[in-house]
Amino acid sequence: AQKITQTQPGMFVQEKEAVTLDCTYDTSDPSYGLFWYKQPSSGEMIFLIYQGSYDQQNATEGRYSLNFQKARKSANLVISASQLGDSAMYFCANDGSARQLTFGSGTQLTVLP
Amino acid sequence: EPEVTQTPSHQVTQMGQEVILRCVPISNHLYFYWYRQILGQKVEFLVSFYNNEISEKSEIFDDQFSVERPDGSNFTLKIRSTKLEDSAMYFCASSDPRLAKNIQYFGAGTRLSVL
Numbered sequence: 001a002q003k004i005t006q007t008q009p010g011m012f013v014q015e016k017e018a019v020t021l022d023c024t025y026d027t028s029d030p031s032y033g034l035f036w037y038k039q040p041s042s043g044e045m046i047f048l049i050y051q052g053s054y055d056q057q058n059a060t061e062g063r064y065s066l067n068f069q070k071a072r073k074s075a076n077l078v079i080s081a082s083q084l085g086d087s088a089m090y091f092c093a094n095d096g097s098a099r100q101l102t103f104g105s106g107t108q109l110t111v112l113p
Numbered sequence: 114e115p116e117v118t119q120t121p122s123h124q125v126t127q128m129g130q131e132v133i134l135r136c137v138p139i140s141n142h143l144y145f146y147w148y149r150q151i152l153g154q155k156v157e158f159l160v161s162f163y164n165n166e167i168s169e170k171s172e173i174f175d176d177q178f179s180v181e182r183p184d185g186s187n188f189t190l191k192i193r194s195t196k197l198e199d200s201a202m203y204f205c206a207s208s209d210p211r212l213a214k215n216i217q218y219f220g221a222g223t224r225l226s227v228l
Contacts, residue, residue: 033214033215033216035216035217037219042221043202043221043222043224044219044220044221044222045156045204045206045219045222046219047216047217047218047219050214050216052213052214091155091156093156095215098161098169099144099146099161099168099169099208099210099215100146100158100161100169100171101146101148101156101158101217102158103155103156103157104155105154105155106155
């Protein structure tokens with residue numbers, strides 16, 4: 001069984017600063033993927049970044065990077081140079097041998113001008 | 114850029130009525146999923162579909178739910194007799210199983226309101 005824990009229900013960050021959103025996971029699968037999705041107030045789910053459990057390097061996509069620490073079972077999302085448009089709910093998720101995604105409870109990020 | 118399309122964006126129905134939620138996955142994707150998100154809660158997996166059959170389903174996906182791929186492009190979720198607790202946002206997603214990365218792209222969702 002998969003489990004995702006996001007311990008920060010809400011986070012604030014000043015525009016142009018970096019912010020880290022925490023995610024820890026629990027899985028018994030030897031191979032798995034970790035995902036971050038963004039959900040703006042309009043409701044859609046936008047894929048941001050993926051990290052495979054066997055990937056040697058941390059994933060990066062533009063201003064998003066994933067700080068993957070396998071031994072700690074953590075997959076934190078780092079957003080650099082925050083923008084007002086980054087204000088949204090952020091969900092961490094993982095998969096395993098079964099392809100379905102298991103999501104965390106989310107972190108509501110607010111970027112302050 | 115290819116995207117997953119869901120219709121309608123909002124569906125209002127009376128308790129006990131049947132509803133069909135429609136999705137057009139990304140054209141070269143072969144794996145399809147339905148998820149739901151009750152207001153203010155986390156996203157929950159309902160069902161996955163591959164090669165014209167259900168691949169996995171959660172305990173939420175009981176006999177009231179069914180999925181179908183009626184033609185080469187559409188993927189539907191039917192709720193036979195809606196209950197108040199079925200009110201939620203329903204997301205369709207698709208992925209390409211030929212890739213090592215199981216990246217699932219989501220549609221914009223259908224908000225189902227059961228009265």
